[in-house]
Amino acid sequence: MIRPLLAALLLAAAPVSAQQSHLTVQSTTSTQNSGLYEHILPIFEASSGIDVRVVAVGTGQALKNAGNCDGDMLITHAKAAEETFVAEGKGLARHPLMYNDFVLVGPKADPAGAAGEDIVVALTRIAEAQAAFASRADDSGTNKAERALWAAAGTDPTQGSGAWYLETGSGMGATLNLGTAQGAYVLTDRATWDTFANKGDFEILVEGDPRLFNQYGIIIVNPAACPATRIDEAQSFARWLLGPEGQNAIEAFAPNGKQLFFPNASE
Structure with missing residues (x-):
């Protein structure tokens, strides 16, 4: 069952008219180093025309960077720190994405x-x-x-x-x-x-x-705190990641036949 906040996000924005559109994701290093982005980003970029630029650092640094308005979205894995980020008004709702x-x-x-x-x-x-x-x-x-x-x-x-x-x-x-x-x-x-x-x-x-247990979440940077946030592009990528196509792409990522991440956006 899709939670109300997730349903609202999936319906929040119309598809981006994405000529030369891009967004910056502040991300934990494990997602980058594993090769996950090399697998999923071409799929999203081909369907959306949006260029996703990943800054891969530790979760703590990613949260600091996004809090300084350097980025449009977070993909990290420290739930308590992520919830604090949202509670401080720096990010919109936090959504579970996947786990390992x-x-x-x-x-x-x-x-x-x-x-x-x-x-x-x-x-x-x-x-x-x-x-x-x-x-x-x-x-x-x-x-x-x-x-x-x-x-x-x-x-x-x-x-x-x-x-x-x-x-x-x-x-x-x-x-x-x-x-x-x-x-x-x-x-x-x-x-x-x-x-x-x-x-x-x-x-x-x-x-x-x-x-x-290691849960990953996503957060869109709050445009009220960071007016330059590319909100349409970020919502488009979030809808894709949390929807069936993105979740299936994550599940299908299995280098050497071994699945590394397990999607759980609907939980």
């Missing part, structure tokens, strides 16, 4: 004995062993999720900063590269891990814990 999950990866030898089905137990064991752990430490959606999981484990890993807790301040790919080079555990979104080429002897050690 986070996974804990590390060396096959698993020196901390972290492998299992409980992410909090795994992080507790890593902290107790002071085993190397590489963190993005960049306020991205993944970093926000990681901090929440450490809090659930009752641990402040930053007390080990520079020793066993390695803060990269970088994107997921760079953090995974450091992790594999240093033998450090890493929390990563599954899409980036599945498309990451430098796995070495690393493998997934924890997956399937409900606390590793």
Whole structure:
């Protein structure tokens, strides 16, 4: 069943007369690095004539950029921060778009004995062993999720900063590269891990814990806060993403036969 807010958005704007039209999407890096946009954007652009320009940064930076009126739409994965963005009047309604999950990866030898089905137990064991752990430490959606999981484990890993807790301040790919080079555990979104080429002897050690659920949402920047927002183009792209064609395109994205994102706009 389509929620009332979503139904209103799907009907909100007439199709854009899109000669030379474009919009800027502030997006999390996982959607870009996975190749999702390379798959779905040509489909939308061919039918709409709208050029979608993606700025791929961590979710925290994406929200800051959009709050500074640098962008027309957000595709990010930090629900609480997204809801705050809307509550502050910077964005219109937030809509769920798709989901996947986070996974804990590390060396096959698993020196901390972290492998299992409980992410909090795994992080507790890593902290107790002071085993190397590489963190993005960049306020991205993944970093926000990681901090929440450490809090659930009752641990402040930053007390080990520079020793066993390695803060990269970088994107997921760079953090995974450091992790594999240093033998450090890493929390990563599954899409980036599945498309990451430098796995070495690393493998997934924890997956399937409900606390590793990773929801993506979309928000149109509020034109009342940012008058230059390309509202017609943004609404056109949002209608497409949240409608059957966009949701089917997301579902069909399966590099090497493996689906990386699962559409759930109607939930």
